[in-house]
Amino acid sequence: MTTARDIMTPDATCVRSSETLVDAARKMVELDVGALPICGPDEKLKGMLTDRDIVVKAVAQGKDPAQCTAGECAQAEIITVKADDSVEQVLSVMSEHKIRRVPVIDGHILVGIIAQADVARSLSDRQTGDLVETVSAES
Numbered sequence: 001m002t003t004a005r006d007i008m009t010p011d012a013t014c015v016r017s018s019e020t021l022v023d024a025a026r027k028m029v030e031l032d033v034g035a036l037p038i039c040g041p042d043e044k045l046k047g048m049l050t051d052r053d054i055v056v057k058a059v060a061q062g063k064d065p066a067q068c069t070a071g072e073c074a075q076a077e078i079i080t081v082k083a084d085d086s087v088e089q090v091l092s093v094m095s096e097h098k099i100r101r102v103p104v105i106d107g108h109i110l111v112g113i114i115a116q117a118d119v120a121r122s123l124s125d126r127q128t129g130d131l132v133e134t135v136s137a138e139s
């Protein structure tokens with residue numbers, strides 16, 4: 001059985017909940033990613049921050065990204081998968097919640113992230129296509 005651990009990108013870099021959106025955006029550019037997990041001072045996952053969150057929740061509302069923190073833009077619900085979940089479970093979670101990236105947890109520790117690109121590299125064209133279609137569909 002192929003698991004989340006088998007297809008994830010390991011060692012995800014976190015942005016601290018107290019870091020500014022400017023700091024988060026710089027990390028995204030440096031890492032060439034569109035999302036970062038948000039971690040608190042206790043190292044626990046607090047949410048995800050996407051480049052779209054920065055635009056929609058701060059810039060478009062006239063907030064100063066140099067003053068607004070990642071924690072202020074964290075999504076209310078944290079969707080995760082477990083490292084030993086099957087890829088079918090991972091795809092189900094991503095499809096159900098219409099998310100393009102999902103943090104992977106082992107115990108209470110963040111061990112990686114699965115993005116659509118990871119799915120495309122690791123799974124069949126059909127599985128990838130079904131995920132992209134579902135996640136991209138209008139609600």
